[in-house]
Each structure stands twice: as C-alpha cells, then as structure tokens.
Amino acid sequence: MEINTELALFLVAISSILAALLSFIWVAVRLGPKGRRNGANHTNNGELFDDNFRNELRERGITRFERTLDQNATFLQQDLHSIGEEVTEFIKERAGDILKEEFSEQKKAIATAQQHLAQTFLQVDSAIKQQQKEISAQYLKELQAEKERRLQDFSANMAEIVTKHVEQTLSTHMDIGQQMKYILANLEANKQAIVEDIKREI
C-alpha cells in the first residue's frame, strides 16, 4: 500500500514537471520569431506586445520555470530520500528477521553439535579409561609374571651363584677352624647315622 502511494506521488511529480515543460514550450512557440514578427508588425505595424513586454514575459517565464523545476527537484529529492529511508528501514527489518532466523538455526545447529560433541567426548573418555584399565591390568600381570620368572631363574641358580661368589670372594681366606662349630653341630645332628655306618665298616 505504501509503495503504491509512493508511486502515485512519483507519477504526480513527473506529470507536473511534464506539464510545466509543455507550457514552457507552448509559450516559447507563441513568442517565437514568427509571433514576434507578427507582434512587431502589430506594434510597429499594429503589433499587440512590444519588445520590452516580451522580454519581461520571457524573464517571468524563465523565473517561473526555474522555480517550478527547483520545487519539483526538491520534491523529487524529498521523495527519493523518503523512499530510500523506507527501503533502508524495510531492508533492516527484513535483514533482522532473516538474521534472527539464521541465528536461531545456527544456535540449534550449535546446540546439536555441542550435544553430539559432549556425547563423543564421553564415549572417548570412557574408552580411554577402559583401555587404561586394561593396559594397567596387563602391565601388572606381565610384571608379576616377569617377577616370578626371575625368581624361578634366580632360585634355580641361586645356590650355585652364591657359592661361586663366596668361593671367589673368600677362597683362601676361608678358615675351616671358624666353621668347626657348624660342622660339629651337623655331625651331632647326624651322629647316629654316621656312627652306625662307621661301626658297620668295622
């Protein structure tokens, strides 16, 4: 509705400009060389208007035409300015609505993405924890197995290793006299078996 009104105003302004232009052309034709010739003949030779009057009319016509042009230009400028403002306002409103819709959709998309991301993070976190637990259990299992393997290896060869070490370390420094207490204690512990075997030999 507003657009139709503006269009009507615009058409009226154009019509008035055209009417003024046509009237100016008509006056110019009427006051042209032929008319002046006829008039001069009338003045001088019975013409109605003399040259001064014609000049005055011309000046008035020019002034009026210029004023009309200025007014129309002013009106046209005002109309254009008004239309521009309305168009700007319309675009602003429309753009605002569009932007609001876009923002709303973007917010929804972002919310969905965030939710999806959160779920993904939860799944990844859960998977990492599970894997960490499995790795930890596996590590402890392997550690225990390695410990047992080393213990078995060491147990199997421990006596030989320690004895060899003692032999290499003490060798000639090993005093049998200091071991007699241990040896006699063992002899006493096995006294019956030893004595029986000795007497059996006899």
Add this chain to the structure above:
Amino acid sequence: MKSEPGVQLIDAIMTPIELGKMLREVFTLDEFLNAKFHGIQSGLKLPAISPALQSIINAQNINLLLPDHRNRFKQQLDFVRRTAPVVQVSFGAEPSRQALRVLVRWFRENGHPNTLISVGVQPHIAGGCIVRTTTKTFDFSLQKLLQSNQSEFAKKLI
C-alpha cells in the same frame, strides 16, 4: 671290635698317609736293628724317630730296641692300617691341623677310637664340609645349606 686291645692311635696320627709314614718308619728302624743284630755293619746311624712315633711308643710303653716289642708293634700298626675305619672329609679349602684334630677326636670319641680321616679339597662347596662314610654321604656344605633354603633366600634377595 677287630682292633687289638691296647693299640690306640694318638691325635697326631689323623690320616692313612700319616699312619703309613709311621709304619714305614717302624719298618726302617726294624730293618736297621735286625741288620745290626745279624752283624751287618752298614755304617749308618740309628734312624731318627719322629715326634709322633715317639709319643705313641711312650704312651704304649714300647721299647723299639727289643725285637718282640717291635714285631708286636708292627703287627698292631699293620692291623690298624688294615682295619681302622676311614672317613673321607672334603673341605672348601685346606684345613688346619688343629681343625682336623677336633674332627678326628669327635669321630674317635663317638665312632671308633682309631678312626682315620682322608682329607680332600673341593673349592666349589665354598664352606662347611662333605663327610663320606662307607655307604653314606653327609653334605654339610654351604652350597647344600643354600640349596635347602633357596626359595626363602631368593625371596629375601629379590
């Protein structure tokens, strides 16, 4: 008991080798005195008597210059050599005579009064000893001690 009464080895005679040396010493002395008795002049002096032999003839109240005493003593020593029980004892290092004397006394007090010890050295046993009688072996070595408790020892070490 197969050994004759009154014949008992002193602590100085601990091994079959020492007994053999003493026996050879008595044989040498016997041959020397017999040769002199039969008028053979060898020109040699009377063989020296070792402290161990001197100790045993003093303890047994034997006069080796008398042929009967010598013969009987020879027979007794030979009998002991053939019949005395020998216990083999292996050590990680060469034992001192004092340590061996303690061991011999224990065997002679608890087993047979003329028990002899055959000493061996096996460095791999490190400490203690291994006793071998006629039919049995008694391992009192450090190696055996560690082996018998190796599981507990290994746990403490690891």
